Amino acid sequence: NAGVTQTPKFQVLKTGQSMTLQCAQDMNHNSMYWYRQDPGMGLRLIYYSASEGTTDKGEVPNGYNVSRLNKREFSLRLESAAPSQTSVYFCASTSEVLAYTYEQYFGPGTRLTVT
Amino acid sequence: DQQVKQNSPSLSVQEGRISILNCDYTNSMFDYFLWYKKYPAEGPTFLISISSIKDKNEDGRFTVFLNKSAKHLSLHIVPSQPGDSAVYFCAASEEEYGNKLVFGAGTILRVKS
Numbered sequence A: 001n002a003g004v005t006q007t008p009k010f011q012v013l014k015t016g017q018s019m020t021l022q023c024a025q026d027m028n029h030n031s032m033y034w035y036r037q038d039p040g041m042g043l044r045l046i047y048y049s050a051s052e053g054t055t056d057k058g059e060v061p062n063g064y065n066v067s068r069l070n071k072r073e074f075s076l077r078l079e080s081a082a083p084s085q086t087s088v089y090f091c092a093s094t095s096e097v098l099a100y101t102y103e104q105y106f107g108p109g110t111r112l113t114v115t
Numbered sequence B: 001d002q003q004v005k006q007n008s009p010s011l012s013v014q015e016g017r018i019s020i021l022n023c024d025y026t027n028s029m030f031d032y033f034l035w036y037k038k039y040p041a042e043g044p045t046f047l048i049s050i051s052s053i054k055d056k057n058e059d060g061r062f063t064v065f066l067n068k069s070a071k072h073l074s075l076h077i078v079p080s081q082p083g084d085s086a087v088y089f090c091a092a093s094e095e096e097y098g099n100k101l102v103f104g105a106g107t108i109l110r111v112k113s
Helices: none
Strands: A004-007 A011-012 A019-025 A031-038 A044-049 A064-068 A074-078 A087-094 A110-114 B010-014 B019-025 B032-038 B043-051 B056-059 B062-067 B072-077 B084-093 B101-103 B107-112
Touching: A004 A087, A011 A019, A019 A031, A019 A087, A019 A110, A031 A064, A031 A074, A044 A064, A044 B101, A074 A087, A074 B056, B010 B019, B010 B072, B019 B032, B019 B107, B032 B062, B043 B056, B043 B062, B043 B072, B043 B084, B072 B084
Parallel strands: A011 A110, B010 B107
Antiparallel strands: A004 A019, A019 A074, A031 A044, A031 A087, A064 A074, A087 A110, B019 B072, B032 B043, B032 B084, B056 B062, B062 B072, B084 B101, B084 B107
């Protein structure tokens, strides 16, 4: 099992450019999440998807959109990148069984720089 | 306003000694708490958790203590090993909000050999 995979690993964008961060999991998990990690801030939830076909906003959704393409894949799109979106982005997933312990499995992250 | 706070940005401990990482929270509705460990260039990995109905949970060298009245939890690592050097995140969840986790800012632990 690859677990949770994310592409790309690194990306540099100019202000105003758009891009999509891809996330896939092969653990048959129902729920998937996108977080951003900034120095001194911990991880903050951007969007989550409790199941295929549903998405909801987290703590910091502004400037982002998401798509739950199928059970495996959950993508994060930046329509018009801004320097404030420079961050490390993590995708995570969990199953209904793990839901009772709130344990989430994380991908390796995408380091995004917006100039 | 951060609901989960880790007030120590870093901690340095000698190999073999005890490491104690602390976490405070403000939301009394949190009912589950977790610790995650993160190495550079990797995603966080789950370490240990505790339900609000307990005050202690132990897993090998790792023990988490919960003091609900003080809204405080701590992670004890005994004995500390150089491989424990990482960033440790405290996280909390509230059943009403499902699987959403609120994370602290993290503490960098350095175990010196």
